[in-house]
Amino acid sequence: MTTTTTRPGLAPRLSALTKVVELGPGRLDKKLLAEANGLLQLAGHRLKLSSEHTVVALAGGTGSGKSSLFNAISGLELSPTGVRRPTTARTHACVWGLEGAGPLLDWLQIQWRHRFSRASALDKGDSQLHGLILLDLPDHDSIRALTDTEADRLIGLADLVVWVLDPQKYADASTHRRYVTELAGHEAVTVFALNQADRLTTEELAELVIDLNDLLRREGVEHPSVVPTSAATGRGVESLKSVIATAVARRRAAIQKLEADLQRLEQRLSQAMPMGEALSAPSSVDEARRMGLTDALCDAVGVPAVGEAMENVYAERSSQWVGWPYPRWFAKFRPDPLKSLRLEDVGEEIRGITTTSVSAQSAEVANAVQALTDGLSMGMHPVWRTAVHQAARSRSSQLPQALTEDLTEVAPQLDRVPGWWRALKVWQYVLVAAFVAGVVWLAAGLLMPGQLPPALELLGDSATLPWVGLMMASVLGLGALSGIASRNFVELGASRERERLEREMRRRVAAVSTTMVVEPVERELGRHHAFYTAMRDLSV
Structure with a gap:
């Protein structure tokens, strides 16, 4: 029978660890990441296998009496014991209740010839096992590297480890350095058997137990759970079997081992990536920062300058089409303000707004991006801060050119003549023609009275001259008023055109910055937030 029932909390924590492993590459140390991935694989395999079986490993150094203790617990001579140099070369397994244990033994890689089963007829009251x-x-501590590696592997896979220590080497530095110091938090799934107790007096044994307990606590x-045993006399064997039987009966050793492994890994992860105020870091780019980036990029590409140039050129070019013609004709005898301001070439300057100073523009764009990321990554772990900056700069080499190309599409056509300018020009020349006709009439009436042909006698009629003068004055006034009105309309139109242009350019700058800066940054911020959310869930 195979089940995967776990206590509430283990499954969510494993899910959180899965998320940490998924988001960790490039952020976590590769060795630590590999360890986390290994734990996930271990948990996945172990939880799929028999939960009705508890794997208990007897581990110990050469001469500790480990194999003898194995035989004493099993009640059979299953594991060979050496005489001149007692060593165990291959793992031996004794199973109480073979049904369902096969896949678990296969996963442990126990060879078939080293598997033994306790049949019910031989249990001798060991049903609790x-x-x-x-x-x-x-x-x-074998000199054979193969067996040493196998021991390390199975110590990591076992649900409960019984460390068999002998009185002479119970404080062996290699054992404590390689294994015991890694057991913090594993007390529930670790037992220490102080073996060969028959070689000590009662007082010596008590003193060693106290000393071993103090050493383990340090x-x-x-x-620590310390059980004095003697495989030779059987002393303490039943006590050890009772400890093992309790773990077997509870069917929780596998879960406790995974929880302990998870807890130890979580501590190492927390040291590598301290939680701190990580979850208070933004998970997206807020609207204020988006607008700030857009403003900075607009300044970098000269959007305000483009708008101002367009407005000036629009107004100056209109003077050729609108306004009372007479002042415009007289203005031809003065220097052209467009030439003095070099505004006749502004159209080309606008279309190539960034191409004339690419390096300067790139620097300003880089500063704008840097300002954004500095504000967003404040307080982050250096690894994540670097990642946010890299995300923001991932397309920085393309950003100035993208802005240039996008803004070129909306650069104003400075030689464009609105239809109402043309209509107004026609109207103004009609007034000019009317004024010229009035001048001719006055000249004819004043210079040639009574001398004109009958068809033109009206022109020489002195009675009409005052009305002609009034008409000419009216034409001049109407022309002047229409010129003033048209200039006001031009200025108003230029201002509106500038606003429209700057609004469209700003919209395009915002769109480019969103695609090339904000979105990559938000992906990294989302990754940061998800990583630390998983870290928080892992530590619960």
């Missing part, structure tokens, strides 16, 4: 898979591991094992 039903579901136990007891492993006799190779000596972890190394981070807060509540």
Whole structure:
């Protein structure tokens, strides 16, 4: 029977670790990331296998009596014990209740010839051990690298580890350095068997137990479980079996081991990536910062200058079409203000607004992007701060050119003549013609009275001259008023055109900055937020 029931909290924490592993590449140390991925694989495999079996590994150094203790617990001579140099070369397994244990033993890579089963007829009252898979591991301090590696592997896979120590080497530095210091938080799934107790007096044994407990506490094992045993005399074997039987009966050792492994890994992750105020960092670019970036980029590409130039040119060009013609004709005898201001070439300058100073523009664009990322990444871990900056600059080399091309499309056509300018010019020349006709009439009436042909006698009629003068005055006044009105309309139109142009250019700058800066940054901010959310869920 195989189930994967876990206590509430383990599954969400494993899911959180999965998210951390998914988002960690490039942010976490590769070794730590590999360890996290390994734990996920371990958990995935173990939880799919039999939950009715508890894997208990006897680990120890050469000469600790580990194999003898294995035989004593199983009640059979299953694991060979050496005489001149007692060593265990291959892992042996004794199973109480073989049904469903096969896939688990395969996962542990226990060879078939080293698997043994306790049949019910031989249990001798050991029914409390039903579901136990007891492993006799190779000596972890063996000179044979193969067995040493196998011991390390199975120590990591076992649900509960019984460390078999002998009175002479119980404080062995290599054992404590390689294994014991890594057991902090694993007290529930770790037992220390102080073996060969028959070689000590009662007082010596008590003193060693106290000393071992103190040593383990100093190394981070807060509540060590120490059981004195003697495989030779059987002393303490039943006590050890009772401890193992309790773990087997609860069917929780596998879950506790995973929880302990997860807790230890979470501590290492927290040291590498401290939580701090990480979750208070923005997960997106707010509207104020978007507008600030748009403003800075608009300044970088000269949007206000383009609008002002367009407005000036629009107004100056209109003087050729609108306004009372007489002042315009007289103005031809004065220097052309367009030439003095060099505004006749502004159209080309607008269309190439950034191409004339690419390096300067690129620097200003880079400063605008830098200002955005500095504000967003404040307080972040240096790794994430760097990642945000890299995301913002991921397309920085293309940004000035993209802005140039996009704004060129909306650059105003400075030689464009609105239809109402043409209509107004026609109207003004009608007034000019009327004024000229009045002048001719006055000249004819004043210079040639009574001398004109009958058909033109009206022109020489002195009675009409005052009305002609009034008409000429009216034409001049109407022309002047229409000129003033048209200039006002031109200025108003130029202002509106400038606003429209700047609004459209700003919209395009905002669109380009969103695509090439804001979106990459928001993806990184989202990744940062998701990573630390997973870290928080992992530590619950």
